[in-house]
Amino acid sequence: MALYEHVFLARQDLSQQQVDELVERFKGIISEGGGSVGRVENWGLKSLTYRIKKNRKAYYTLMDLTCPPPALNELERQMGLSEDILRFMTIKVEQHEEGASAMMQKREERSERGNFGDRPRFGDRDRGDRGGDRDRGDRGPRRPREGEGE
Secondary structure: OEEEEEEEEEEOOOOHHHHHHHHHHHHHHHHHOOOEEEEEEEEEEEEEEEEEOOEEEEEEEEEEEEEOHHHHHHHHHHHHHOOOEEEEEEEEEOOOOOOOOHHHHHHHHHHHHOOOOOOOOOOOOOOOOOOOOOOOOOOOOOOOOOOOOO
C-alpha cells in the first residue's frame, strides 16, 4: 500500500469538535477502502494568505495515510463534495515522518520562548549604525545663507 501525507483546510466557522468529527468521517472512508490512518495533527485555526470562499481563516489538519489509491480517490471525492472543506492536498511519500511535524515543532518552540521569542522589545534594540538616539554631536558653525552675512 502507498503512503501519503494529506492536509486539509476546514471552514473557520466550524468548532474544533466539528473538525474532529470530519477527521473521524474521513478515517472511516480510508478504513472502508482497506487503508489506515496514522498520525493526525490539528494545527489549529490559522490565517489564510488570501480569502478562500469568503473565509479569512481555516482549521488546518494533517493526516498520515496508508491506503490503496482507490481509497484515497474516494476520500478526495468526498472532500470535494463537502462544503466544510476549503482546500486539501495529498502528497505521496516514501515513509512517514517520526515525531511531530515541522508546524508542531514551530509551535512548541514559540511557546517555550514566549510570544516573540528572542526578538527585543521596542526601545530595547541595539540600533547599531541605524541612527541610535539620533544625537550626532556638534555640527559646527552654520555656514551663511546666500545674501546673508555680506
